Amino acid sequence: MVYENPDQVMIGLEVHVQLNKANTKMFCGCTTNYTDEEANTCLCAGCLALPGTTPVLNEKSVEYAIKIGLALNAEISDETDFYMKNYFYPDLGNGYQVTQFDKPIVKNGHIVIEGEDGELNVRIRRAHMEDDPGKMAHFGSIEKSTGSIIDFNRSGMPLVEIVTEPDMRTAKEARRFLDKLRSILEYLDVFDGSREGAMKADANVSVYLGTRVEVKNISSHKSVEKAINYEIMRQKDAHRKGKKLVQETRHYDEGRNVTISLRVKETADDYRYFPDFDLVPLYVGGRVEEIRAAMPELPDAKRERFVAQYGISDAHAKSLTSEKAFADLFEKVATKVDPKIAASWVADIVKGELNYRDLPVTKCDADDIACIIDLVGCKKISEESGVTIVRTMLDDGGKPDQIVAAKGLLMVGDDFLATAAKEAIAENPSAVADYRAGIEKALNFLVGKVMQKSKGKADARTARELVLKELGE
Structure with missing residues (x-):
């Protein structure tokens, strides 16, 4: 049967968040700061799953998982436990992944994003703790690799996997969800999103209420959007031609902008979950309220406060609070100049110039931005000259007064x-x-x-x- 209703696209995400600010790995004392280290040097007998090693759970990773659950408006399980998820892959030293099965630490949450037709409530089915395998590098493309090497530095890194319901209908909505989730995680200070492997997503896509296909291990939000759009197109084309789709796992090739079949999708039974006999059940109920009391202000709450406290527009508040660093920069500038003018400069000019250059917010100093706004407000320079100063500071460095003098930007009387x-x-x-x-x-x-x-x-x-x-x- 051929369907033509585009509303029957269903998208769910499984997002793997690396808790790289937990300082040590999930079940041993090895550092999480391995990115710049030589391959296979940040590990121990436990990372390699050598005989006789036993895991010791990192308490900080549990605290971070609870913080994530609270930020996702979810229920926190009083009791949780760990299971062995059995499958073979060369970078998985144990031959199984330590994860959670029927008692995830987090369940039944939600995030509100901007959907195609207004606000969209994306339900969170569960979030569970697990450890990361090592990292494989292939010689050539994944399809035609002539060999592979393994770096076990990543093995044992603490992860939280966040699983949504299939509530998204477009690739753009999926990208917005990831943007919102990343913003929340940065506010929680549980991960450094700039580090390799910090956040990856698996996209589950089905069209016309048909077979679900999983696109695995997509590393950037832009690539998630592209992969989903391709997969929707591929599946619709198969329906039009009367081809049968199979439940499978696919890989997204960024260079060619296509998805490639890897294997037939496994079911839960294929993984043969059974309890990890080295890890006892975990009771966290007593910590939840303590952690809740110490939760930071999150993006939605900060946006509402900015509108109420500073009188800025909701659009500016949304832009400023999308990243904690921008929100912090704005508040520092707003203590020195009119908050509404500060919001306009930071959200519209500074953020745009930084994004154009792919530079972090740390490249801008609040005192310098406030100085530029003062110079414009006092009509010593034009607004166009103010923008020139921002660009010059980002490109060549220097202070506003120095740039004004060097470029002769003072306005005529x-x-x-x-x-x-x-x-x-x-x-x-x-x-x-x-x-x-x-x-x-x-x-x-x-x-x-x-x-x-x-x-x-x-x-x-x-x-x-x-x-x-x-x-x-």
Whole structure:
């Protein structure tokens, strides 16, 4: 049967969050800060699953899992336990992954995102703790690899896997969910999103209520969106041609923007879950309220506070709170200048210039931004010159006052502008006649002539006012 209703696309995500700020791995004392270290040096007998080693649970990773659950508006299980998830892969030293099965530490949560038709409540089915396997690198593409090498530095890293219900209908909604989740995790300070492997997603996609296909281990939010869009197109095309889809696991090839079949999808029974006899049941009920009391302000709450406290627009508040570092920068600037002007500069100009250059917020100093806003507010420089200063600081460094002096950005005075306005009117009688005849763009021409005489060192609004004054308006 051929279906044509696009609303029957169903998307669910499984997001693997590496708790790399837990300092040590999930079941041993090895460091989580392995990114810049030589391969196979940040490990121990436990990481390699050598005979006779036993796991010792990292308490900090449990605390982080509870914080994540609370931030997801979810239930925290009083009792949880660990299971062995059995499958063979060369980078899995034990031959099984330590995970949680029927008693996940977190269940029944939700996140509200911006959907295609307004707010969308994405349900969280569960979030559970597990350890990460090692990392394999293939010689060539995954399809035609001539060999592989393994780095066990990552083996044993603490993870929380967050599983959603299939509540998303478009790839754009899936990307928005990931953006919102990442923002929450950064506010919780449980992971460093800039580190390798910090956040990966598996996308489960089905169209027309048909067979579910999983696209595995996608590393960036942009790639998740592209992979889902491709998979929707592939599955719809198969339906149109009457081809049968199978439940399978696929790999997203970023270079070719296609998904590739890896294997037929396993079921829970294939993994032969059974309790990990080295780990006793974990009781966390007594810690939950203590952790809840210490929870930081999260993005949605901060956005509401910014609107109420600073009187800024909801759009600016949403932009500023999407990343904690931007929210912190704004609040520092807002203590020095008008908060509404600070919001406009940080959200619209500073954030845009940083994103264009793919630079972190740490490249901007609150005192420098406040200084630029003051210079513009006092009409010592134009707003355009203020933007020039931001760009120069990001590209070449320096302080606002130094850049103003070096580039000669100080604005000309009103006396100079008044003279320039008189000259522009005297030199362009045809434009004056057009303006008096009701042609509005003639006024813009005259203002432009004034700006030319000032070599861009004038406030355009002031120049316009002076031209109108000379015209007797």
